[in-house]
Amino acid sequence: MARTAVKITEEEKNRQKDFIREIRELPQRPQTYHVVTYGCQMNAHDSEKIAGMLEEMGMKEAAVREEADFVIFNTCCVRDNAERRALGNVTWLKEVRKTHPNLMIAVCGCMIQEPGMAEKILKQYRFIDLAFGTANLHRFPELMYSALNSDRNVVQVADEDVIAEGLPVRRQRTDAAYLTIMYGCDNFCSFCIVPYVRGRERSREPEDILREAEELQKTGVKEIMLLGQNVNSYGKSLSCPMSFAGLLRRLEQLGIPRIRFMTSHPKDLSDELIETMSGSSHILPQFHLPVQSGNDEILQKMNRHYTREKYLERVHKLREAVPGIGLSTDIIVGFPGETEAQFEDTLSLVEEVRYDGAFTFIYSPRVGTRAAAMDHQVPDEVAGERIKRLISLQEELQKETLRRFIGMKEEVLVEGLSRRSEEAVSGKGRHAVSVTLPGNLGDVGQIVSCRITGVRNNTLIAERIGDEE
Ligand code: SF4
Known part of the structure; x- marks a missing residue:
């Protein structure tokens, strides 16, 4: 069940601000920083908050990591290769430290929240100065202060399902901005590690979202991208529940030219949302609707709670209500037990829907998820051959689909x-x-x-x- 979110207290916020002030005064603090980001838009926005806090500590951004005194890796663990790349780069930085002995190295993000990862960091990557999970982001100033005043590495992975309002943000763009509306996920798709590392679903209060949107509008932002793991279920955890469509309607009244959102779960795509989109000039005519597979048995094993028919019905309704809508998706091939016939169901769904874009992935087992323990993991060469066929079909169809513009x-x-x-x-x-x-x-x-x-x-x-x- 979605939980009512607990906001961090004013007292806690002030405590963290005190740490920021203390760090500014420290003679041995780093002067420059570089943030390396892996993964999704949620991570990209977390990196903007990290950069915001580092700037308030008095540091300036270094264009490349080799020139920075403090390098922080904001990691992703959704796929195995993102995790391996992050750890590879962290290890490479250990070599850089030979010529830059004062270099400080930190690792944060989803990977640190993985079960057992904090212990691994302590044992195998002793050269890392600071590591903390996504749930501890608001405590970064305090943890940084400890790391600067300690010879030992500082690691914190507390399970804090809180909402941190008012963190400083250094945005990458001035014309477009990310705006997080909710955190975590309750869906437990059997292949996905997000609910284990980002916590249970919790929504921000609409007033806090609207205030942030208004502030962005005053700075001249032309586009906001609303972020959440499943924005369609926004508001269920609020003490006064509000639907995502309801939130969109309130945001629309502000008059920001462009409103986008990411990501949606097909099972929660309501008629109310479709109607709201159809009557709007500010909510952009686009939808990212991950399907993951075109086969009902696989969808059930994925714990997705919709069928191929239901998904196609939602697509049809969206297209009817918002003619010409831009439609994209995520697809996983090689899910445990996926047969050739089941994969062909995915190909035929892609042919039927004709997406404007598709993010395609080979299934990557994540320890701790239900799918990782399933029988009949698909051999790499079979999954590799399937994804080539899928990409080739999507590319061919996409060229035709885009011609409608x-x-x-x-x-x-x-x-x-x-x-x-x-x-x-x-x-x-x-x-x-x-x-x-x-x-x-x-x-x-x-x-x-x-x-x-x-x-x-x-x-x-x-x-x-x-x-x-
Ligand atoms: S909806 Fe499913 S795939 Fe998306 S974050 Fe939640 S568990 Fe993962």
């Missing part, structure tokens, strides 16, 4: 110069598809009107038009 007017929030040309810029359109159009650095952070003229790989090509067109 040709001739359409689109508005693009420009993110930067195109990688191919200094006379072109790129960014995301309202449908979440990348668009490249003529432009220059002056367009970055602006919403530019354009007309789609073509498709190149996964990107739309466009020409500029006036706003009045």
Whole structure:
């Protein structure tokens, strides 16, 4: 069951601020920092909070990790390769310390919350100065202070399902911002470690979310991305429950031009949300709806609580209510016991839905999850061959699917110069598809009107038009 969230107290917030002040005054504190981020948008936003706290401690960001006095790895453990990469990079930094003896190394994030990881860090990675889990992020100043005043490594992995309001944030972008609306997850999909490392589902109070959105709007932010592991079940844990659609309607009234959200669970995608999207000019016509598999038996083993039919019904309803909606998904291949016929059900679902984008993964067993203990793990070579077929099908279909945008007017929030040309810029359109159009650095952070003229790989090509067109 979702729990009513406990906010950290004002007293605790002030205690952490005191540690920040103490660190600023320490003569031996690092002067520069670098944050290395792995994983999802939630982690990227946590890194912005870490950077915010480090700046308040008086440190400046170093462009590359080799030049920093303090390097922190914000890790992900959702897939095995992210975990291995993080540990590999941490070990590599040990070599850097030979020429930079005062270098401080910290590791935080989901990986640290994994059962047994803290003990492993203490034993095998003694050169790490500081390690803490996602639940302890708000205590970072206190832990940093301890690490700076100790010869031993400081490790904290307390299970604190709290909500920390008001942490300093150093945002990566000024035109678009992440806004977390809830933490944790109660779904326990059998392949997923998130509920074990990010805790149970807890929602922020709508007033706190609205206040943050208003502050962002005042700074000129044009787009907010609402974040949560399953935003569709937002509000169930509040003392006065509110639906996600209800929250969206309140946010919409602020008038921020673009509102997006991530991630949704198909079982919680309500008619109310679809109706809210259909009548809105601020909520962007895009939806990331992870399907994971096209086969009912596999979906049941994944503990997903929907069938292929139910999923397709939701897709149909979304498309009916929001014509032309941009649709993307996540798919896992090689789930334990997946037969060739069951995999082909996934291929046929992809053919039927025709996504604008798909994140495809080979199943990666995570210790402690139910799927890791299931019989008939699919051999690597079989899973490898299946994912190639899936990617090839998706690429072929995507080229066709994206052609529906040709001739359409689109508005693009420009993110930067195109990688191919200094006379072109790129960014995301309202449908979440990348668009490249003529432009220059002056367009970055602006919403530019354009007309789609073509498709190149996964990107739309466009020409500029006036706003009045
Ligand atoms: S909904 Fe499922 S896949 Fe998503 S975070 Fe929760 S347990 Fe993991």
